[in-house]
Amino acid sequence: MHSFTEENYLKTIYYLSARHQAEVTTNSLAEMTATKAASVSDMLRKLSEKQLIHYKKYQGVRLTEEGERQALRVIRRHRLWEVFLVEKLGFGWDEVHEMAEELEHIRSEELVERLDSFLGYPQFDPHGDPIPSPAGQMPQVQYRKLSDVPVGGEVQVMGVLEHSSEFLQHLDKTGLTLGCRLRIQEINGFDKSVAVQMSPEKSLFISNEVARNLLVSENQS
Structure with missing residues (x-):
């Protein structure tokens, strides 16, 4: 089981690599997480030891297959909770990100799948972002x-x-x-x-x- 911080790093690495179509730098991670570069390097070493990322000091970072799978699980939970908060609890789309940041770390797979079913298997979150499938596949959209x-x-x-x-x-x-x-x-x-x-x-x-x-x-x- 991975810590909340480790899950957040995996998710951030996924976002950065998808945005820039390249390996992620320590500096970009430090900026995104508002963390000192030395602390980022320490976390990257831990993730590398767990075989969740490919990492060498002073070089870029990229997720392993398992690291990407874990990142997509977190993103799936986050986006499903956003749908729930907007559609079922009446929050605005501008209010739900921080709440979903906390809820995304609830790891019960049974809860997540029941949530998905309860919501009618949504394909997109309230911001238009695609929701990964239970198998960890990110739908491709051409926007x-x-x-x-x-x-x-x-x-x-x-x-x-x-x-x-x-x-x-x-x-x-x-x-x-x-x-x-x-x-x-x-x-x-x-x-x-x-x-x-x-x-x-x-x-x-x-x-x-x-x-x-x-x-x-x-x-x-």
């Missing part, structure tokens, strides 16, 4: 950033890259929630802000920072 969509593109908001409460609250205020449809009207050449049409009656200017953190699909009916 792009709103900032990469050209003028004239018609898209549907499917997910977010930024999960902070402040960002999600901002989206709620502007109506940029999952499922809303947008048409790119203009891209500002100076600051790359985007003008989008949300409905025949409503248009909105979106900063480049927001556009870079919205995931969209052009293939929704």
Whole structure:
């Protein structure tokens, strides 16, 4: 059985490697975990001894097959709990991340599978992130950033890259929630802000920072 800290490291390594498509550095882990590099190195040695990561000092870190399996189990629990908190307890999508951070360490597999069944086997969490299967497989989704969509593109908001409460609250205020449809009207050449049409009656200017953190699909009916 792995400690909560070890599970958090495995999850963070998974996220970083998926984001950058490369081995993870000690410095990037230190930044993500708000931990000193020396402490990160100590933890990486422990995870390496348990054969959960491939690690050599001053080189990148990557998960072993078992390490990835453990990371996906934690992510699965986290995202299922987020669905439960939003759909069954009425929390906002901006409120549930920290609570799910605690609940994800409940290790009862029977509880997790009953939770999955109770929720109707959801495929995505409230932020649009795919939920790993019980077998530890991460569904593949083909989304792009709103900032990469050209003028004239018609898209549907499917997910977010930024999960902070402040960002999600901002989206709620502007109506940029999952499922809303947008048409790119203009891209500002100076600051790359985007003008989008949300409905025949409503248009909105979106900063480049927001556009870079919205995931969209052009293939929704």
